[in-house]
Amino acid sequence: MKKILGYTIEEDVMRIMILISVVGKVKRGGESSLIGLVSFLRKYAEIHVISGGPFPHDKVTNLGFPVMPKYTALYSGLPPFMRNRFIRRMHLDPLSVRNLFFCKHAVRVIRKQPPDLIVFRSVGPWGAKIGRYLRNAYKIPFVSIEGGWKTGERETARYGPNLHISVNINVADYLKKQLPGVEVVYIPNGISVANFDPEGPKARVDLPRPMFLGCGAMYKFKRFHLAIEAVSLLGKGTLLLLGKGSEEPYLQQFGKARLGHRFKMTSVPYDEMPSFYRAADILTLPSSGESFGMAYIEAMACNTPVVATNDRNRKIIVGNGGKLIDPEDIPAYATALDQACKTDYGERPRHQAERFDWAIIGPKYLQAFEETVIRSKRNLRDFPVYRRMSKKRRN
Structure with missing residues (x-):
């Protein structure tokens, strides 16, 4: 027994x-x-x-x-x-x-x-x-x-x-x-938070700051075009998209047209993602829905704040580790990105990730x-x- x-x-x-x-x-x-x-x-x-x-x-x-x-x-x-x-x-x-x-x-x-x-x-x-x-x-x-x-x-x-x-x-x-x-x-x-140490090495990304990171499969429901619009309206900073999928050609063209040199899109092995989370100022995922949303927790485990879609599932995940908005409201989305960059979150994102x-x-x-x-x-x-x-x- x-x-x-x-x-x-x-x-x-x-x-x-x-x-x-x-x-x-x-x-x-x-x-x-x-x-x-x-x-x-x-x-x-x-x-x-x-x-x-x-x-x-x-x-x-x-x-x-x-x-x-x-x-x-x-x-x-x-x-x-x-x-x-x-x-x-x-x-x-x-x-x-x-x-x-x-x-x-x-x-x-x-x-x-x-x-x-x-x-x-x-x-x-x-x-x-x-x-x-x-x-x-x-x-x-x-x-x-x-x-x-x-x-x-x-x-x-x-x-x-x-x-x-x-x-x-x-x-x-x-x-x-x-x-x-x-x-x-x-x-x-x-998540094994020990694998996402905030003090670990950062990816070398030679892009204008602040750097907004979006990652995941490049499909329509991820709505990364809204992130491109928001960063464009913000007038500063860079959007880096990491991932592959059917929307790649469209996002490449749309991102370059809207942001020019302030946009970059590529893919990296999953094992390298922690270094990019650390290098980013903000992780933003404006998807219409997520099966869960591991990227939110992984980024917060690296103590990187999150700006994401406001729904019940993401309220539980993000908590006080970032901001939740309606990304279809582009001005409000851009404002949230700007405010998140200016907010001192301390170790709140890391503490939120530790709950998982x-x-x-x-x-x-x-x-x-x-x-x-x-x-x-x-x-x-x-x-x-x-x-x-x-x-x-x-x-």
Whole structure:
């Protein structure tokens, strides 16, 4: 018998299998957060990671992640209405099919070494379907953790996991209303603040000050064009954008047209991001939404203030470590950038980031996992499968 966080576990060590297909293939804040979670959990449980690429852990099964270029090309050549109305709704888009094959191979590993709990991290609906099969066949409870987008998370959670964890409080509340028979909790991503030392080296960036930093995938919802407009209206300082994505050509052209030499856009390896956070005066991300927003916490851990979109999720994340605004109000956005540069935040950004350190966030995940195992042993109930939501009801 063993007690952790007040709960009694029959086995000496809880055995957890964590499945994530994109680790080793994609290196971003979310994947870095998962590495931190595993590093914390291994102190209290036996962790076996099944991944789609290399993973820094002593017990890993690397299944690889199929690329399927021919299938991707075929999918891309289909008319948009066919892709959106039929293929994606059946979870047969390239990413979903890759996750299907990943889960299929993972089942073989799970059968050989049945754990006490299976955790599917960002594996989508196929992960939940496979988890449901394993629960029915082998009585293994499963937890799904997704990235914080309403439609995608609902599509996964509707298959009735023992527990669904959302890293976005807005999405968690949405799912509780939409799927009342599913256990849903909000637990944010964590960070190893020790990896983001404010006193570490700064990137050498020969650009006019103040320097405003924007980083992440260059997609439309990130709305970096609003940051360009705000810095242009401000009349001073530089905007440095770091990242790749479909909006790169447009942002390059628009940024140069509006800001000239006060604009630069490039990409750097994730491991170099702390040096750029330290070099920046302000981090600004005017996105319409974020699955979570690791960049906010990473920048604040380097004691760099943040100017971001004002919503409930980012109020929790940013706290008093920066300013929250409506970035579509360009004059107000520019004023907020200017005021943030003039404000002495002291160590408030760093202290705000420390609230998300794994020493604080990790026990919440551990307790959620242990409670799930305990409940599954006491109550082997049937879990509902909810219907797909029509487009009219999604909002």
